[in-house]
Amino acid sequence: MTRTRLEEDVLSRIRPTPEEVRHIRAISDEIIRYLSEEHNRPSMVVGSVARGTFVRGDRDLDIFMLFPPDLPRDDLAEEGIRIARNVVDHFGGTAVEKYAEHPYLNARIYDLDCDLVPCYHVASAREIKSAVDRTPFHTLYITPRIPPLVDDALLLKQFTKAGGVYGSDHMTEGFSGYLCELLILYYGGFRPLIEAAAAWRPGCLIDPENHRTRSFDEPLVVVDPTDPNRNVAAALSLDRMCEFIELVRAYRAAPSDAFFSCRQPVSFSRNQLIMALEERGTELYLLNFGTPAYVPDTVVPQLRKSLTAIADLLLRNGFHVNRTDCFMGDDVSVLLFELFNETVPPVVRHIGPPVWNGGNAEKFVQKYLDDSPLSGPFIEDGRYVVEIRRPYTKAAELLSSETLLHAALGKHVRKSMMIGWDLKSGEDCWTEDLAVFFANFFERSGPGVRIMRLGEE
Amino acid sequence: MTRTRLEEDVLSRIRPTPEEVRHIRAISDEIIRYLSEEHNRPSMVVGSVARGTFVRGDRDLDIFMLFPPDLPRDDLAEEGIRIARNVVDHFGGTAVEKYAEHPYLNARIYDLDCDLVPCYHVASAREIKSAVDRTPFHTLYITPRIPPLVDDALLLKQFTKAGGVYGSDHMTEGFSGYLCELLILYYGGFRPLIEAAAAWRPGCLIDPENHRTRSFDEPLVVVDPTDPNRNVAAALSLDRMCEFIELVRAYRAAPSDAFFSCRQPVSFSRNQLIMALEERGTELYLLNFGTPAYVPDTVVPQLRKSLTAIADLLLRNGFHVNRTDCFMGDDVSVLLFELFNETVPPVVRHIGPPVWNGGNAEKFVQKYLDDSPLSGPFIEDGRYVVEIRRPYTKAAELLSSETLLHAALGKHVRKSMMIGWDLKSGEDCWTEDLAVFFANFFERSGPGVRIMRLGEE
Numbered sequence: 001m002t003r004t005r006l007e008e009d010v011l012s013r014i015r016p017t018p019e020e021v022r023h024i025r026a027i028s029d030e031i032i033r034y035l036s037e038e039h040n041r042p043s044m045v046v047g048s049v050a051r052g053t054f055v056r057g058d059r060d061l062d063i064f065m066l067f068p069p070d071l072p073r074d075d076l077a078e079e080g081i082r083i084a085r086n087v088v089d090h091f092g093g094t095a096v097e098k099y100a101e102h103p104y105l106n107a108r109i110y111d112l113d114c115d116l117v118p119c120y121h122v123a124s125a126r127e128i129k130s131a132v133d134r135t136p137f138h139t140l141y142i143t144p145r146i147p148p149l150v151d152d153a154l155l156l157k158q159f160t161k162a163g164g165v166y167g168s169d170h171m172t173e174g175f176s177g178y179l180c181e182l183l184i185l186y187y188g189g190f191r192p193l194i195e196a197a198a199a200w201r202p203g204c205l206i207d208p209e210n211h212r213t214r215s216f217d218e219p220l221v222v223v224d225p226t227d228p229n230r231n232v233a234a235a236l237s238l239d240r241m242c243e244f245i246e247l248v249r250a251y252r253a254a255p256s257d258a259f260f261s262c263r264q265p266v267s268f269s270r271n272q273l274i275m276a277l278e279e280r281g282t283e284l285y286l287l288n289f290g291t292p293a294y295v296p297d298t299v300v301p302q303l304r305k306s307l308t309a310i311a312d313l314l315l316r317n318g319f320h321v322n323r324t325d326c327f328m329g330d331d332v333s334v335l336l337f338e339l340f341n342e343t344v345p346p347v348v349r350h351i352g353p354p355v356w357n358g359g360n361a362e363k364f365v366q367k368y369l370d371d372s373p374l375s376g377p378f379i380e381d382g383r384y385v386v387e388i389r390r391p392y393t394k395a396a397e398l399l400s401s402e403t404l405l406h407a408a409l410g411k412h413v414r415k416s417m418m419i420g421w422d423l424k425s426g427e428d429c430w431t432e433d434l435a436v437f438f439a440n441f442f443e444r445s446g447p448g449v450r451i452m453r454l455g456e457e
Numbered sequence: 458m459t460r461t462r463l464e465e466d467v468l469s470r471i472r473p474t475p476e477e478v479r480h481i482r483a484i485s486d487e488i489i490r491y492l493s494e495e496h497n498r499p500s501m502v503v504g505s506v507a508r509g510t511f512v513r514g515d516r517d518l519d520i521f522m523l524f525p526p527d528l529p530r531d532d533l534a535e536e537g538i539r540i541a542r543n544v545v546d547h548f549g550g551t552a553v554e555k556y557a558e559h560p561y562l563n564a565r566i567y568d569l570d571c572d573l574v575p576c577y578h579v580a581s582a583r584e585i586k587s588a589v590d591r592t593p594f595h596t597l598y599i600t601p602r603i604p605p606l607v608d609d610a611l612l613l614k615q616f617t618k619a620g621g622v623y624g625s626d627h628m629t630e631g632f633s634g635y636l637c638e639l640l641i642l643y644y645g646g647f648r649p650l651i652e653a654a655a656a657w658r659p660g661c662l663i664d665p666e667n668h669r670t671r672s673f674d675e676p677l678v679v680v681d682p683t684d685p686n687r688n689v690a691a692a693l694s695l696d697r698m699c700e701f702i703e704l705v706r707a708y709r710a711a712p713s714d715a716f717f718s719c720r721q722p723v724s725f726s727r728n729q730l731i732m733a734l735e736e737r738g739t740e741l742y743l744l745n746f747g748t749p750a751y752v753p754d755t756v757v758p759q760l761r762k763s764l765t766a767i768a769d770l771l772l773r774n775g776f777h778v779n780r781t782d783c784f785m786g787d788d789v790s791v792l793l794f795e796l797f798n799e800t801v802p803p804v805v806r807h808i809g810p811p812v813w814n815g816g817n818a819e820k821f822v823q824k825y826l827d828d829s830p831l832s833g834p835f836i837e838d839g840r841y842v843v844e845i846r847r848p849y850t851k852a853a854e855l856l857s858s859e860t861l862l863h864a865a866l867g868k869h870v871r872k873s874m875m876i877g878w879d880l881k882s883g884e885d886c887w888t889e890d891l892a893v894f895f896a897n898f899f900e901r902s903g904p905g906v907r908i909m910r911l912g913e914e
């Protein structure tokens with residue numbers, strides 16, 4: 001399938017320049033050589049730089065330092081960080097220590113963002129001791145196969161980035177670079193992938209090496225060619241998969257440069273928030289508290305879990321939730337709730353056991369004979385019902401109360417909230433830091449829909 | 458099982474006096490003789506008077522005039538009413554014509570309420586041509602069997618009357634007199650019935666003649682000894698059955714005269730209504746319209762159907778219904794709704810097809826690209842969602858609108874509402890006519906619970 005003029009134009013914009021490639025190669029070669037000569041440490045470049053599949057301007061260099069598998073984990077971590085720090089010092093860079101399964105250095109060396117990661121040098125991906133040990137095998141698999149399809153891989157990466165579905169982190173839940181490359185290899189190019197993905201449905205199974213050893217639950221399954229037990233698309237959520245399907249359909253129907261152009265983030269002023277609330281008539285509540293001192297991939301799932309737990313609590317208390325969202329800032333994290341009602345009448349019905357369930361029915365009646373319910377116990381559809389008083393008639397009271405701490409919050413979120421949280425409502429939820437967050441919350445649409453609207457303007 | 462002192466005391470109060478029995482027998486004999494001599498029309502006394510199972514003061518005399526089965530229906534009706542009118546005239550009474558499956562006369566003769574009903578004289582209950590033809594067979598079955606248990610039957614009738622579960626009409630949905638008598642015969646008395654009913658559950662099957670020819674869906678099944686195809690308890694609702702179970706349990710635990718004493722109806726003043734609404738914090742709406750010109754057994758089920766249909770409509774429009782009730786007055790009928798909210802925000806989410814359902818998904822997106830929703834279409838849990846504007850944001854607007862006429866109302870209710878209805882809310886719902894109705898609505902409790910509360914005072 002020949003590429004369209006549009007796709008060629010995009011490629012001419014996103015292909016790395018020869019100078020850029022030479023520059024990154026030169027630096028990575030220097031680091032590899034230094035590690036070998038000064039530290040006798042074998043290492044390899046992995047990721048898109050190694051495979052030649054990086055998009056112009058994405059200067060992420062990943063260097064993995066290989067250690068023998070019999071080295072204890074603590075020693076791997078300690079020795080890995082020690083050597084990495086020496087590399088950063090030698091090249092006059094700066095670095096922060098980060099954690100995946102074990103610590104690594106995220107460094108700035110010259111103008112590159114460079115991860116220096118210690119890992120075990122195992123014989124095959126099935127023998128890995130830590131998830132990061134798998135990465136070198138991905139590079140070994142992709143590197144010899146991708147050259148004829150590098151442009152196609154670049155198009156897909158740019159397409160998923162512009163569509164907001166690129167990135168396998170817990171906030172995005174989208175497509176990793178490795179997944180993009182495997183899909184391009186499997187379908188034989190960008191256009192055949194687009195044609196195929198328009199008909200994807202949850203349960204879609206791709207097994208390039210036809211070697212899977214188990215079944216997978218995730219909506220898209222791409223069995224890792226280097227590990228039959230692993231789904232490369234495990235981090236892809238159903239909604240990101242569906243958004244990709246939407247993008248693909250919209251692109252087939254009306255291809256345009258917009259599908260490859262990352263938009264400037266839209267932001268909402270305080271006034272725009274006021275107008276949105278006026279138009280929707282809903283009640284907005286925001287909880288904020290100190291961001292737990294962990295990486296986003298730990299904290300974000302806990303924020304989501306906390307959203308669900310508090311939304312359930314609100315509903316059980318008669319407050320109807322339309323939507324929720326969360327935001328993890330550097331210092332402060334946010335849980336946002338849009339409710340249909342800010343108050344609820346005191347009366348609530350509590351449904352008891354069936355009347356013919358003798359023991360329970362009598363216990364229930366006795367309990368509410370002693371209390372004084374608003375009405376009942378009476379019988380409805382064969383069950384006992386009482387109408388009693390709600391503990392909270394205002395959402396703000398519930399959301400300020402310690403009851404929240406008994407909900408199924410994420411562990412680190414609970415710890416942070418035990419120190420305290422602020423509750424804001426309505427327009428007071430707005431801060432400059434959340435201007436983009438609110439724009440995305442209120443002007444929510446599928447990424448393909450957004451581009452179709454641009455086309456109609 | 459010997460009767461308790463309490464039960465003997467009750468019996469001494471409810472057994473008809475010998476004078477009362479003689480008086481009723483004298484009048485019924487006169488009418489039977491007159492029908493035979495003047496009109497050559499065989500007839501019989503049916504019901505509790507015939508069986509000797511009537512409670513003191515219940516002066517309901519049922520006289521069935523027997524016609525040959527080959528008489529056309531219209532002739533039966535015409536001839537039946539003609540003779541009945543002559544009877545009423547002869548005895549100097551007054552009468553109104555009523556309708557069951559065919560017309561009959563409800564007359565006042567001396568101090569008795571007397572139904573004069575034409576029916577077919579068939580050979581067995583399985584050959585009946587109209588439901589009323591069955592009644593004589595019931596009397597033929599009960600009369601020879603009940604004498605040793607008449608007192609027990611009286612106790613059960615009084616117990617169900619005082620408990621509010623006596624009457625097989627559509628408003629009550631309770632126990633008929635015939636059902637009470639069959640239960641007493643089956644269990645061998647009032648006390649054994651009480652013991653057994655405490656353990657009743659829905660699905661309870663009683664088949665005294667062990668001759669049923671089909672299965673029944675109703676919560677209590679008592680197969681008619683005179684017709685294996687009929688459930689004598691068909692009119693008994695699950696809730697009345699459960700209320701009887703509650704009464705029985707409460708009576709076993711703490712027998713008292715209250716279980717046999719019909720209470721004065723409690724009524725609510727306008728101020729009590731105001732206070733109840735204040736305490737509950739709910740919103741009350743009342744629709745009233747002309748009562749359709751049909752008997753309660755036709756109208757009441759239609760009022761109930763209309764309640765359900767309008768409650769569904771309210772819920773679909775975002776108004777949360779706590780409870781509903783209806784009232785059929787002579788001139789005006791009422792549908793009552795207690796809501797948790799009187800307003801709802803303009804925004805509502807509309808959930809569309811799954812994204813992978815290509816054709817429908819594209820149609821949905823296209824529709825809402827052209828409209829301008831408040832947000833979306835966006836993707837949530839794999840489905841398209843839009844947030845649009847509600848047609849009604851006030852319950853009062855919806856309940857005043859013609860939209861109501863498109864709900865699945867009862868046929869005659871719709872006809873009446875097409876002429877028009879009034880909508881009232883809050884304390885304005887109160888009228889003197891509804892004082893008892895509102896007391897029952899707000900101070901709702903199981904009949905056994907009510908008596909237990911009396912005992913605690």
